[in-house]
Amino acid sequence: MGTISSAFSLISGALNADQAALSITANNVANANTPGYTQEVPNWQQNDPLTINGVSYGNGVTETGAKSLRDSVLEERLDQQQQLASASSARLTALDGVQALFTPDSGSSSSEAGDIGNDITSFFSSFSQLEAQPTDNALRQGVLSSATTLAGDVSNAADSLNTQRAGLDQEAAGVTSQVNSLTSAISQLNLQIQSTSPNADAGTLEDQRDEDVSQLSQLIGINQITTENNGLSITTTSGQLLVSEGSNFQLTTGAVGGVTDFFLGGSDITSQLAGGGGQLGGYLTARDEDIPNALASLDQLAYNISTNVNTLNNSGTDLDGNSGSVANPLYIFNQPTTVAGSAANMSVIMTDPNQIAAAGAGAGTGDNSNATAIATLASTSSAGLNNQTPTDYYSSFVSKLGATVSGVQAENTAENASVTQLQTQNNALSSVNLNDEASALSTLQTSYQAASQVFSMLNTIMAAALNLGDQTAVS
Amino acid sequence: MRVDPSYVSNLVGSLDQAQSNEQQLTAELSSGVSITSLSQNPVASGENVLLLNQIQQDDSFTQSSNLVTGQLQVADSTLGSVVSELTSAISLATSANNGTMNSSDVQSVSNQISGILDEVQSLANTSYQGQFLFGGGQTSTTPFTTSTATSPAVTTYNGDDDINYLGTPNGQKIQLNVPGSQIFLGAGSNSVFAALNSLVADYSSGTVNTAQAVSDTEALGTAMNYVSQQRVTIDNSITQVTTASEAVTSDEAQSTTAQSNLMQADVAQVSTQLSLAETQQTALEDVIAQLNSTSNSLFSKLPA
Numbered sequence: 001m002g003t004i005s006s007a008f009s010l011i012s013g014a015l016n017a018d019q020a021a022l023s024i025t026a027n028n029v030a031n032a033n034t035p036g037y038t039q040e041v042p043n044w045q046q047n048d049p050l051t052i053n054g055v056s057y058g059n060g061v062t063e064t065g066a067k068s069l070r071d072s073v074l075e076e077r078l079d080q081q082q083q084l085a086s087a088s089s090a091r092l093t094a095l096d097g098v099q100a101l102f103t104p105d106s107g108s109s110s111s112e113a114g115d116i117g118n119d120i121t122s123f124f125s126s127f128s129q130l131e132a133q134p135t136d137n138a139l140r141q142g143v144l145s146s147a148t149t150l151a152g153d154v155s156n157a158a159d160s161l162n163t164q165r166a167g168l169d170q171e172a173a174g175v176t177s178q179v180n181s182l183t184s185a186i187s188q189l190n191l192q193i194q195s196t197s198p199n200a201d202a203g204t205l206e207d208q209r210d211e212d213v214s215q216l217s218q219l220i221g222i223n224q225i226t227t228e229n230n231g232l233s234i235t236t237t238s239g240q241l242l243v244s245e246g247s248n249f250q251l252t253t254g255a256v257g258g259v260t261d262f263f264l265g266g267s268d269i270t271s272q273l274a275g276g277g278g279q280l281g282g283y284l285t286a287r288d289e290d291i292p293n294a295l296a297s298l299d300q301l302a303y304n305i306s307t308n309v310n311t312l313n314n315s316g317t318d319l320d321g322n323s324g325s326v327a328n329p330l331y332i333f334n335q336p337t338t339v340a341g342s343a344a345n346m347s348v349i350m351t352d353p354n355q356i357a358a359a360g361a362g363a364g365t366g367d368n369s370n371a372t373a374i375a376t377l378a379s380t381s382s383a384g385l386n387n388q389t390p391t392d393y394y395s396s397f398v399s400k401l402g403a404t405v406s407g408v409q410a411e412n413t414a415e416n417a418s419v420t421q422l423q424t425q426n427n428a429l430s431s432v433n434l435n436d437e438a439s440a441l442s443t444l445q446t447s448y449q450a451a452s453q454v455f456s457m458l459n460t461i462m463a464a465a466l467n468l469g470d471q472t473a474v475s
Numbered sequence: 476m477r478v479d480p481s482y483v484s485n486l487v488g489s490l491d492q493a494q495s496n497e498q499q500l501t502a503e504l505s506s507g508v509s510i511t512s513l514s515q516n517p518v519a520s521g522e523n524v525l526l527l528n529q530i531q532q533d534d535s536f537t538q539s540s541n542l543v544t545g546q547l548q549v550a551d552s553t554l555g556s557v558v559s560e561l562t563s564a565i566s567l568a569t570s571a572n573n574g575t576m577n578s579s580d581v582q583s584v585s586n587q588i589s590g591i592l593d594e595v596q597s598l599a600n601t602s603y604q605g606q607f608l609f610g611g612g613q614t615s616t617t618p619f620t621t622s623t624a625t626s627p628a629v630t631t632y633n634g635d636d637d638i639n640y641l642g643t644p645n646g647q648k649i650q651l652n653v654p655g656s657q658i659f660l661g662a663g664s665n666s667v668f669a670a671l672n673s674l675v676a677d678y679s680s681g682t683v684n685t686a687q688a689v690s691d692t693e694a695l696g697t698a699m700n701y702v703s704q705q706r707v708t709i710d711n712s713i714t715q716v717t718t719a720s721e722a723v724t725s726d727e728a729q730s731t732t733a734q735s736n737l738m739q740a741d742v743a744q745v746s747t748q749l750s751l752a753e754t755q756q757t758a759l760e761d762v763i764a765q766l767n768s769t770s771n772s773l774f775s776k777l778p779a
Contacts, residue, residue, distance in 0.1 A: 117527060122531065125531055131641050133542055364610070364613035364615075367612035369640075372640060400517070402517025405513060428477045429477065
């Protein structure tokens with residue numbers, strides 16, 4: 001049989017439970033804007049019933065702590081998508097810088113400075129004009145000045161690409177320390193979680209670990225492996241271990257071939273990281289793939305134009321009747337020795353316009369056959385340029401670059417949309433909804449008031465029982 | 476069903492997107508250019524390079540054709556003068572050979588023809604902008620010099636047989652010069668200078684070897700016709716340059732139109748898009764303002 005005092009204890013348990021629940025709600029409201037915080041709900045538990053003389057009586061409620069509303073599968077998917085989105089976003093930023101060097105010329109009355117396509121045409125056109133009057137000094141000056149513009153724009157573009165590459169290299173190296181501090185924080189949290197909550201959700205500790213993993217996902221591509229006792233191991237996308245429960249492995253950097261390479265436990269994992277995702281993956285893809293590709297195309301173009309024009313000019317006859325010799329070659333451009341670096345080193349070394357060999361070998365200085373031959377290079381396909389003319393080659397270069405950028409843009413948009421979608425799903429579950437809290441607060445308030453009311457009525461009943469009907473002695 | 480309580484921040488993302496869209500459209504309107512980066516339209520960007528190349532080549536050929544037209548016209552009119560000089564030489568030679576002239580008259584004809592010879596030689600040494608027109612590739616060496624050490628005197632050619640061509644954007648080659656040797660020192664009886672020098676020698680003594688003089692006069696006639704034939708080459712080149720430059724001008728106009736269509740912004744379309752984007756932005760701002768106002772939270776309904 002239940003007694004008045006058991007009712008007392010039961011209702012004070014309810015008051016305690018309500019207070020605990022109120023404190024959980026207060027904590028939710030307080031952390032409404034804390035990154036990584038997962039909404040907590042009180043864990044109500046009905047006390048075991050009391051059976052007296054075969055009759056069972058309810059025994060009140062206990063609040064056994066807060067439970068985080070978490071879906072780890074959803075969170076892991078969000079992290080993975082975040083890695084892809086960060087990679088394409090970092091790569092896109094780099095590519096935007098690259099394509100800004102090759103802004104399409106609008107073709108308005110004044111040609112835009114720095115347009116290599118126009119420069120190529122101007123250069124070869126200056127030789128076509130020289131055909132008309134091969135001895136004319138103004139036309140010869142025109143050849144040298146258009147050559148200077150071409151060489152200047154090509155080498156500027158190549159220099160800018162190299163600078164951008166060096167910038168990306170630094171940014172990539174800068175990511176390392178952030179990765180290391182996050183992996184070390186995760187391994188510490190692993191230890192704490194394993195010791196405090198090996199079998200259940202670890203609440204705020206787990207919030208912190210998830211937040212660190214989510215930040216790590218923005219930096220590099222990772223795989224998560226849940227281990228026993230609620231631990232977590234993390235590897236790079238290609239499988240190198242970064243965190244193994246309580247221990248973490250530091251990512252180190254070192255200069256290899258003029259760029260920063262990344263090492264884990266002594267092995268160079270740069271190429272794996274490049275394809276792995278995260279900001280670092282994006283930087284490395286741009287650094288080791290996109291920019292080198294653009295540079296290689298420019299190098300090929302510069303090498304081709306420089307060597308072909310130099311060879312022809314060297315074999316012709318200049319205005320003074322001279323032909324080029326080994327000791328005194330008639331080179332217009334700095335003669336490149338290798339394809340690599342041709343663009344950055346492209347410059348005009350000829351200073352005397354008379355040295356332009358408009359006339360063919362052995363012909364009079366009034367001949368224009370060599371000028372014609374050089375002008376014809378503009379419409380000559382060459383093997384070094386994928387069997388294209390210089391202009392066609394440049395045209396397909398800009399198309400290709402544009403297509404790459406636009407492809408990465410589309411990829412990034414899609415990935416961001418998917419991140420937003422997953423984020424929305426995750427927020428719907430895990431983030432603090434103030435309306436919910438207001439409603440919970442209101443409910444708890446009512447139930448606390450009700451319990452208080454019960455308590456005070458029991459008090460009156462108890463007094464009545466103690467006074468045996470006399471209402472004055474105990475109130 | 477639970478919802479994402481931070482939907483307002485997603486809306487702010489949309490607002491950012493709308494604003495960047497407006498920025499892009501405004502940039503298109505103010506610059507008049509629809510493609511401001513390669514990634515906006517990679518194919519058009521590549522095409523643009525080719526079209527600009529075509530336009531520039533055409534433009535460059537138009538300038539070249541102006542330069543060569545002047546030169547070709549000077550060559551043509553020079554050969555015209557040569558022909559008229561030769562015509563008068565033939566009539567002089569014929570008149571001196573009809574038996575009615577005395578010896579001093581014949582000698583004076585010889586002097587006159589010698590004068591014509593000098594005139595023709597100076598025409599053959601015509602220069603244009605400091606460059607000899609009929610020296611082949613040797614444009615800085617006087618093409619023709621006459622040595623009077625022998626009789627008849629001998630005119631030698633110091634130039635070469637070099638022919639210059641001007642390439643047109645569509646690959647055609649236009650001949651720019653005819654070497655002096657081909658015009659004035661043709662093989663056999665086609666040599667103008669040989670015929671003139673012989674005639675001067677024929678009449679210089681005052682006594683005429685009729686048969687020789689008749690044959691030399693005929694030779695001069697043949698040589699004159701030969702000069703006229705060479706002149707046709709120059710005339711053809713002038714016609715070719717004119718035709719080519721007309722073709723190039725019309726090609727340039729077409730390329731320019733194509734390039735404009737490719738790159739220029741369609742103002743009406745961009746304005747409409749801009750107006751739509753602005754409406755969207757206003758709507759988003761209103762929604763965000765509504766959602767952010769405190770009365771939308773359940774907390775505001777709770778008793779204080």
